[in-house]
Amino acid sequence: MKIADVLAQGAVPVVAILRGVETHEVVAIGEALVEAGVRLIEVPFNSPDPAGSIAALSAALEDRAAIGGGTVISTGLAEDLAGAGGTFMVSPNTDHAVITHSLALGMDVLPGFLTPTEAFAAVSAGARDLKLFPGSVLGASYVKAILDVLPRETRVWAVGGVGPANIAEYRKAGVFGIGVGGSLYKPGDTPAQVGEKARALVAAWAASEG
Numbered sequence: 001m002k003i004a005d006v007l008a009q010g011a012v013p014v015v016a017i018l019r020g021v022e023t024h025e026v027v028a029i030g031e032a033l034v035e036a037g038v039r040l041i042e043v044p045f046n047s048p049d050p051a052g053s054i055a056a057l058s059a060a061l062e063d064r065a066a067i068g069g070g071t072v073i074s075t076g077l078a079e080d081l082a083g084a085g086g087t088f089m090v091s092p093n094t095d096h097a098v099i100t101h102s103l104a105l106g107m108d109v110l111p112g113f114l115t116p117t118e119a120f121a122a123v124s125a126g127a128r129d130l131k132l133f134p135g136s137v138l139g140a141s142y143v144k145a146i147l148d149v150l151p152r153e154t155r156v157w158a159v160g161g162v163g164p165a166n167i168a169e170y171r172k173a174g175v176f177g178i179g180v181g182g183s184l185y186k187p188g189d190t191p192a193q194v195g196e197k198a199r200a201l202v203a204a205w206a207a208s209e210g
Helices: 003-008 023-036 050-061 075-083 096-104 116-125 140-147 167-173 191-207
Strands: 014-017 040-044 066-070 088-090 108-110 129-132 155-159 177-180
Touching (some): 014 155, 014 191, 023 191, 040 088, 050 066, 066 075, 066 108, 096 116, 108 129, 129 140, 140 155, 167 191
Parallel strands (some): 014 040, 014 177, 040 066, 066 088, 088 108, 129 155
16 A cells, blocks of 8 residues: 555544664554554565565554555665555665665655754655654654655655654654654564554544644
8 A cells, every 4th residue: 555545534643663673573553553542554665674564564454554655865865665565665865876776666755854954855855755754853843844844745754753652843843754763662662562552542542633
């Protein structure tokens, strides 16, 4: 599934970042996330066997979640991601070649940016969704300022330091979605623990609406 497919089914625009996840546990954790309402799942490429984990999630959750890869910093990793069944690419930076190659492979892209220059470079490469990273460094007020100058159709996702305690602040500033890593999953967490934290995150998102 692509991101748009998941959102069209009413899922919240929250990406679970499973940095450090092991392939043998990833499906159970993915099932817990989906059951809790988090249906966008990213496995960073600096995790153990990321392609194996992405392939396992894609096979198990293909009609219930969008599975992507993070820390995609080369066109080779983009190819590995697409080959494993991933449908969206997340990067910590703005790399024109990685963005355009990922789009050519049929994937959604969420390139990382911090400055206006990086944001416009990503838009120029074809990105509609941008990942503000690290999101907490400049705060929610920065989101509002950057959205004032970006093309109207651009969607900003805040990643890094965003969670239940400040979701409402970021949504008010105009973020479209968020990505959550260490406060949602840390290596060693059980599926039950991840599910509990995911439910709290979804509840906070719902409470911040309106």
